[in-house]
Amino acid sequence: MTTSATGLELRDVVAGYGGHPILHGVSFSVRAGETLVVVGPNGSGKSTLMKTAVGLLRPISGQVLFGEANVTTLGAPARAARGLANVPQEANIFRNMTVLENLQVGYEFVASHSAPSFGKRLDAVLDLFPEIRAKLRSTAGYLSGGQRQMVAMAAALMPEPSVLALDEPSAGLSPRNAEILFEVIGRVAASGVTLLIVEQNTRLGLGAADHGVVLVGGRIRLAAPAAEVLADPDIRRLYLGGA
Ligand SMILES: Nc1ncnc2c1ncn2[C@@H]1O[C@H](COP(=O)(O)OP(=O)(O)OP(=O)(O)O)[C@@H](O)[C@H]1O
Numbered sequence: 001m002t003t004s005a006t007g008l009e010l011r012d013v014v015a016g017y018g019g020h021p022i023l024h025g026v027s028f029s030v031r032a033g034e035t036l037v038v039v040g041p042n043g044s045g046k047s048t049l050m051k052t053a054v055g056l057l058r059p060i061s062g063q064v065l066f067g068e069a070n071v072t073t074l075g076a077p078a079r080a081a082r083g084l085a086n087v088p089q090e091a092n093i094f095r096n097m098t099v100l101e102n103l104q105v106g107y108e109f110v111a112s113h114s115a116p117s118f119g120k121r122l123d124a125v126l127d128l129f130p131e132i133r134a135k136l137r138s139t140a141g142y143l144s145g146g147q148r149q150m151v152a153m154a155a156a157l158m159p160e161p162s163v164l165a166l167d168e169p170s171a172g173l174s175p176r177n178a179e180i181l182f183e184v185i186g187r188v189a190a191s192g193v194t195l196l197i198v199e200q201n202t203r204l205g206l207g208a209a210d211h212g213v214v215l216v217g218g219r220i221r222l223a224a225p226a227a228e229v230l231a232d233p234d235i236r237r238l239y240l241g242g243a
Pocket residue numbers: 017022040041042043044045046047048049200
C-alpha cells in the first residue's frame with residue numbers, strides 16, 4: 001500500500017445539529033502515515049466530530065482540510081476518489097452479501113482506470129486481514145461482530161485510500177475481540193494508511209495511536225502524543241478508573 005503525503009486537518013470547527021453547536025472550535029491535524037485517536041466520555045461529541053471530519057456533516061464554521069481540498073465542499077464520490085475512506089459505527093457492511101461481494105463493492109466504489117486490479121487489491125487487503133481470507137464465500141451478516149468490523153475495514157481499504165476514518169471500531173465487541181481488532185488496526189497503520197479513530201475504549205485506542213485527543217463537552221481538553229495522554233493522571237482518574 002502506498003503512503004500518501006495527505007493528512008487531515010480540522011481548523012476551528014464548530015459543528016452540531018439544527019444550528020445548535022456540539023463542537024465548539026475544534027482544531028487538530030492527523031499527519032500523513034500517523035494514527036490519531038479521539039477519546040472522551042459519552043456525549044462529548046466524538047461521533048459528531050467524526051461525521052464532520054469525513055464530510056458527512058457540514059460544519060457551522062471552520063474547515064476540514066484533506067490535502068489541498070476542503071472536505072466540506074466535496075461530495076461523497078469526490079472525497080472517496082481523493083482517498084478519504086470512512087467506516088461508520090453501524091450499517092457498515094452489506095449483511096446479505098458475501099464477504100467477497102462486500103470487498104467488490106468497496107473496490108468498485110472508486111475504481112478508476114489507473115487503479116491496481118481487483119485481484120491485486122484483494123491480495124494486499126487480505127494480507128492485512130488473514131482472519132477473513134477463509135470467509136470470503138460466507139454471508140457477511142453471519143460473521144461475528146469482530147469479523148464484521150474487519151470486513152467493513154477491508155472493504156473501505158479496497159480502493160487504496162490514504163486516510164481511513166473509524167468510528168468506534170470496538171463498539172459492541174467483547175474485550176478480547178476488541179483487542180484482536182486493535183491488533184489488526186495496528187497492521188493497517190503499519191502498512192502506511194493514515195488513521196483517524198474515535199474510540200470509547202481509551203486504553204486500547206490510545207495504545208494503538210501516535211497521538212491522542214481528549215474531547216470533553218465538544219472542546220479539546222488535551223492533545224498530545226498518545227503515551228502522554230495515557231500517562232496523564234487526570235485522564236487516568238477520569239477515564240481509566242484511576243488505573
Ligand atoms: N442527529 C442528531 N441530532 C441532534 N443531536 C444529536 C444528533 N446526534 C448527536 N446529537 C447530540 O450531540 C451530542 C454529542 O453526541 P455524539 O454522538 O457526537 O457524542 P459521542 O461522544 O459520540 O457519544 P457516545 O460516546 O455516547 O457515542 C449529544 O448530546 C447528542 O444527543
